Amino acid sequence: MYNRISSIRKIAYTGLFIAISIILTRFFSGNITIAGIYALRLTFGEIPIILNGLLLGPVFGAACGILSDIIGYAINPLGGAYFPGFTLTAMLTGLIPGVLSKYFLKELKWHSIAIIIVLTELMAVPLNTLWLSLLHGKAYITLLVPRIIGKGILIPVYIIIITMTAKHIRHIFSFTRR
Secondary structure (H helix, E strand, O other): OHHHHHHHHHHHHHHHHHHHHHHHHHOOOEEEEEOOEEEEEEOOOHHHHHHHHHHHOHHHHHHHHHHHHHHHHHHOOOOOOOOHHHHHHHHHHHHHHHHHHHHHOOOOOHHHHHHHHHHHHHHHHHHHHHHHHHHHOOOHHHHHHHHHHHHHHHHHHHHHHHHHHHHHHOOOOHHHHO
């Protein structure tokens, strides 16, 4: 009985994180172009996906990433056709923090959250840059450099926001650790 209630709660919270991610990604983001080339998108839409993976586990984190990308695209396509590579990256953005927090880093202190975020972004930045390079026919390196700089600015912000949020909502998700 307890596992059923726990699963229902996880699904409900995942839906909440999906909604927050869609809102932050689709409606509260900014694009930066350099020399007429789309170079960087500043968004906080990854934060709910990472939090979902950290607090609810890898399966729910992956589901949050997939559904956030697909539903978000269906609501508001940001200037192009659907490309499944971005969905793969969104899935990994929820899966990697979930796997790392479940199997390797048991306590969510600021330094373990920093490791999780850095490793997640080391996967996401090159992959998303590859997808953009394939879609737009631009050189990979010319797209990669400004994206690395942008993520270098956003990673400390992500660490602060996720650490503060995880610290304050951890007791709500205590049912997931039993």
